[in-house]
Amino acid sequence: MITLETLCVRIGNVPVVDVQEWIDSDWLRPEGARGHYLFREIDEARAHLIRELREDMGINDEGMPVILSLLDQLYAARRQMRRLREAISVPRENELRSRVRALLASMHD
Template sequence: MTGFDAVLSQLRGLHEAELQAWIAEGWVRPEHQAGRLVFQEIDIARCRLILELREELEVNEAAMPVVLRLLDQLHATRRQLRRLAEALDASRSTPVER
């Protein structure tokens, strides 16, 4: 787990006010522990994604929530498909009783 300042030092180009805004918008969801924000690796990856979308793909702040929501939906669909494929594989390996 990583603290707020450590996240800022890890991610070049990310400023304190931006990270606070991203948290307020719900784009990044760190945990609150002992009165401070604690970031998991997934939170840091999300920050990297937002930076990449903004800097490399030039996604503006107005479009960012839409893009993030669509990416979240895509990842959720991929997880569901993976679970479905695993269930199908498991059912094929289980002998059918008659």
């Protein structure tokens, strides 16, 4: 875990006030309370993403929640698909595998 100041340096010397605004806007969700935040690797990755969306792609404050929500949904769907793929690949789960394949096939209709 890293501090707010360390995070700001690691993501490209972003001002602390900017990252605090991201937290206040609920774009970042660190552990701890104001003045005592601790950031995990996933928080650092998200902060990098926010900086890139703002600086490189010109996403404004109004558009950021929409973009982040869509990305969160995409990542959640990927995690679910990975778990589903793992469940299907287990040889002893023939019945489950057949049922899931049938369900997936019916979704293409």
